[in-house]
Amino acid sequence: MREIFIERREKKLRIGIKNKGILEECIVDEESNGPSIGEIYKGRVKNIIPATNSIFVDIGLEKEGYLYYSNELKSKGIKKGDEILVEILKEPLNEKGAKLTTKVGIPSKYMVLESTESGIEFSKRFKDEVKKELILAELKEVKGGKLIIRTEAANVSIEELKHERKLLEKEYEEINRRMNYSTKLGKLYGDNLAINKILRDKVGIEPVKIIVDNKGDFDFVEDYLKEEENVKLELFDDSKRLFDYYDIEKELLKLRxxxxxxxxxxxxxxxxxxxxxxxxxxxxxxxxERSFEKTILDTNIEAAREIGKQILLRNLSGIIVIDFIDLRDKSHKSIVMKELKEALKEDGGNHKIFPFTELNLVQISRKRVGKSIYEYMEEQCPLCLGSGALLKLSYLEGLINNEITRYHNENGINDFFIEVDETYKDNIREDIVSFLNNIDGLDKEIYINYVSGIEGYRVEPLIFKNQKKNIEQYLIKIE
Structure with missing residues (x-):
């Protein structure tokens, strides 16, 4: 059975997916003041640069977004000052603003409503011709939009599709209403996109168990899946963190x-x-294997399977280049490519795999979905100036919080000695109150020592008075 774990902590949302007890995928979404992929904004054209075919758009945030000055936009006579509806294609990166598109799409479980063109189209993988005819006969078009029917729609009733179409139309009308009558620039659509996508892509005809630790998210999931009979939904209310309780945290740390x-x-x-x-x-x-060619083929096959798994698990995106061991036989290349495609089939249309190059390299381009594990777990190490990586202090605080919470709940312990790598010393001391709050230590006696050569941190519960006496110089006192 597939299990989906949805954990929310303040501004961070983490979604872990297990299949038969094995962690297959992890999505991390952190709330910020910046835009996220899939969000829809009301924007205003600030500048048009014909030389680079670029249009810069004010979307009500600190950085302007940009989009391609296409022939379609040129023919429409778009000009500076025009208000336009745009969707986020790529999040801002460094000094570069978000990449935008005027081809706005609202996804749901069985279909997508796009703002361009009109009519009803079907996914390329939709093969049920009888169901196609039924849908075209029974499903109404949406005024000012095009419905794209997903492959999974072949497995549900026409009544369910009608209901979903009605909801999409209502959402689309609300976006257009706010676009036309609101005087402010800013986001018009995009709450709970990460959860929405996971439910849409991962919940099908097979039984699924979903465990959520936030009441608001629980209500959202319950409403989204109210027609599903093969889903078991639970609200997790233990004092421990969800990922820690189900040992997902340990699995993620291994991925470093x-x-x-x-x-x-x-x-x-x-x-x-x-x-x-x-x-x-x-x-x-x-x-x-005695045959060198057979050894190479077997290794590449296993590598292809594992690479697909690791791309999803680590949530790698952008350009991914794979250097397989040299394969001279074209038929062997086909076998390896087939295994790679099979390993990534759960990723849907998020990626594109390119053929082997002459150097036996395979290139993959993958859409960004949330953050990779490296982005939310690590930061640049100040000691090696970027040649290595260090666990983020915020992530480290979460791990320490897990241990303190466990000792406190199981044994009633309120005093702890913590050893932390000295690299974190300045950042912790700079705002010690926030550190104590994040590790659940404001109402406890916390002793901290900064040492070198330690793997992140160590937490020791203090039970006896003589333990405290020996380390009293490390006691944190808030004036």
Whole structure:
């Protein structure tokens, strides 16, 4: 059975997906003042640069977004000062604003309503011709929009599709109403996009168990899936964090290692650069086969399966380049490519895989969905000036909070000695109150020592008085 875990902590939403007890995917979405992919905004054209075919748009945020000055927009005579409806394609990066499109789409479970063109279209994978005819005969078009019917729509009743179409039309009308009558620039659509996408893509005809630790998210999921009979929904109310309780946190920490050993004895190594992810495949200790060609093929097959798994688990996006072991036989390349596509089939249309190059490289482009594990777990290490990575203080605080909460709930302990890598010393001391609040230590006696060479942190519960006496110089006192 597939299990979906939805954990919310203040401005951070994490979604973990397990299949038969194995963690397959993790999505992290952090609330910010900036735009997120899929959100729809009312914007105003600030500038048009014909030389670069770019249009800069004020969407009511700190940074202006930009979009491609297409022939379609040119023919419409778009000009500076025009108010337009746009969707976020890419989030802002460094000094660059968000990438936008005027092709706005509102997704639901069985269809997508797009603002361009009109009529009803079907997914390329929709093969049921009889159901197509029924949908075209029974489903009304939406004025000013085009309905694209998803493959999964073939498995539900026409009444369910009519109901969903009605909801989409209502949402679309509300967006247009706010676009036309609101005087403010800003977001018109886009709450709960991450949860919406997971429910849309991962809940199907197979049984699913969903565990949520936030009442608001629970109500949203319950309403979204009210017609589903194969879903078991639970509200998690334990004092421990959801990811910690179900050991997902431990699995995520393992992902900081860039090397993954394959069952055959080979391995893959995942490295990040400024522009892309690079994955190298190695035979390692794989000497099971007498034939060297067979050894290479078997290693590459296992690597392809594992790479698909790791892309989803680590939530890698952008450009991904895979350096497979040299394959001279074209039929072997086809086998490896088939395995790679199969390993990523759960990702739907989020990615595109390109053929082998002459150097046996395979390139993948993948749409960004939330943050990668590196973005929310790590930050640049000030000691090595970017050649290594350090756990984010905010993430470290969450791990310490897990341990303090567990000791307190199970044994009633309120005093703790914490050792933290000295790299965090200045940041912790700079705002010690926030640190204590984030680790649930404001109402407890907390002793902190900063040491070098420690793997992140260590938490020791203090039970006896002589323990405190020996470390009293490390007691945190708030004036």
């Amino acid at each position: 290692h860039n090397k993954v050993v394959l069952p055959c004895g080979g391995s893959i190594v995942i490295d990040r650069t400024e522009a892309m992810y690079v994955i190298d495949v190695n035979t390692g200790k794989n000497i099971k």
